[in-house]
Amino acid sequence: MVAVVGIDVAKHTFDIATLQPNGKYRTRSKLANDPSGFAQLCEWLEKHAGPDAWIVMEATGIYHEALATCLFERDYRVSVVNPAQTAAYAKTQLSRGKTDKTDAKLIAGFGQDQLAKSRLRLWQPEPPAQKRLRALVRRLADLREMEQMERNRLESADANIQDSIHTVLRHIEEEIRRTLKAIEDHIDNDPDLRQRKELLTSIKGFG
DSSP, X not given: OOOEEEEEEOSSEEEEEEEOTTSOEEEEEEEESSHHHHHHHHHHHHHHTOTTOEEEEEOOTTTTHHHHXXXXXXXXXXXXXXXXXXXXXXXXXXXXXXXXXXXXXXHHHHHHXXXXXXXXXXXXXXXXXXXXXXXXHHHHHHHHHHHHHHHHHHHHOOHHHHHHHHHHHHHHHHHHHHHHHHHHHHHHTOHHHHTOTHHHHTSTTOO
C-alpha cells in the first residue's frame, strides 16, 4: 500500500501524519518550515513512509511552496490541494462520527481517499520566470490597494494632513510605474512569456 502523508503547513512550522496499516496515525508536530525542518521530514519519510510515499498538503499562499519544491526535488510525489476540498472532506468525516480534527491527519485521510479514487493530481513547481512574474503581479496588486486606501483617506482628510497623503500617493504611484516596467521587462526578456501577451492585458493599467 502506498503511504499517503498529510502535511499541515503554517508560516513557521508544519505537522505531518500518515495512516499506518494498523489503522492508527503516525504523526510528528511543529517541524520548522525551513531547510532544517525539511531535512528532518525527509529522514522521517525514509523511516516511516518509504520512497514511494505520496505527499499531500494544502495550498497556503506561499508558505507551502519551498517545502513542496524540496519534496519534488527529492523525487517524492506531491499533491497541493485546495483547502476547500479538505474542509468538505472533514465535514463528511464528522457526519460519520469521526471527531479527530487534527489537520495533518485530515489531509492524510483526504489524500488516501482521493488516491483510492484516482483523483490526486501531481504537483510540480512553477517555472522560475512564471514564479517571478506572479510575485511582481502580486506586488502590483498590493500597491494598487495601498493607493486606493490613501485616496479614500484623502476624501475625508483634514486640510493639514492632505499634503502628507499626496506625498505618500506620489511615492506609491512611482512604485506602481516601476513595478509595471519590471513586469514588462521581465516578459520581454523571457521567450515563453513573450509569446503570451495576454498576461499583460490581464494586468489592470498595463499597456
